[in-house]
Amino acid sequence: MPETSELRAKTRLFAVLTVLTNVAGNSALTKGMHQVGDPGNTPAALIGALFHPWVALGVALLIVWTLTHMALLSWADLSYVMPVTAVSYVVTALAARFFLGETVSLMRWAGIVLITSGVTLVGRTAVSSSGPV
């Protein structure tokens, strides 16, 4: 069964949204938690941390991430979505380079090339191969 270009376009769009909300959400959460410091393990302290603006933004973005990831999995294979969204590791490394001015070592560039090749290879397979479960 050939896949419609509409399905592939929808998959691309949701994969991009999944990756961006994941990277932005984790970054905001990390920045917020660094500002809050170690809240300890008590539930009250963890809930208190949620009111920090960066933490709240991070949590909100991760909720959007969860919804887009779930929508994506409603039509696309897990063995397609999982490797393709791994491009988030590359986006994180490049964001650190451009926003935080971190240097990218030769080894990191090699990692970026390897991940991108893997993502491209999986991206060429059919989005959906399984029927209803």
Place this chain on the structure above:
Amino acid sequence: MKWVLVLMLVCATTVGDVFRSLGMRRHGEIRDFRPGAIGKAVGMVASNSFVIISTCAMAVSFFSFLKLVSIAPMSFAVPMSAAAFIPETLFARVLLKEAVDWRRWTGVGLILIGVFFISQ
């Protein structure tokens, strides 16, 4: 302690993703993205037992990762979090009956080596 957390992280991530995929497949393709329809879909999905199991597992995965990062360097924690790709691909093949061909396996292999390099 470090390896116990890695085991928890990999198992919880695998359970979380596989059950999320099962639950969403059972729900069917989401086609309507108007706000009302999204709200309705969220309500339906929230009462889907596979999705509930997945969400609990994702929470365990999230907190194990946070704990792991607090006791081990990122260069260890990040590649370990990607190790879940292997059991997930296996379950996708066996349980979800997906067509996992050589390109998907090779892709996963390249990504795992890449994640190891990128985290150093």
